[in-house]
Amino acid sequence: MFSLVHTVPLRRLLLEQAPTLALSLGIAELAYKFHSFLLEAGAFLVTWYALDALRHGLTAQRGAPEKSLPRCDS
DSSP: OHHHHHHSOHHHIIIIIHHHHHHHHHHHHHHOOOSOHHHHHHHHHHHHHHHHHHHHHHHHHTTOOOOOOOOOOO
16 A cells, blocks of 8 residues: 555546545445454455456546556565
8 A cells, every 4th residue: 555655646546546445435335234344344445446447447448548557576
């Protein structure tokens, strides 16, 4: 997470991740009632990943290629 925030410009984070983050939080709040923080947090992260992958696929399909993130090899 630290690398993501410091690697990707703030404007790009707000335009690309904020909508999927907000939608994922809404889905998690309304739909996930596992009575376990760990399960609900995991389901939220999977939802965020899936929505972001869907958004990425749709923007790539429209012919708007996204810039790839630089690799963090340590």
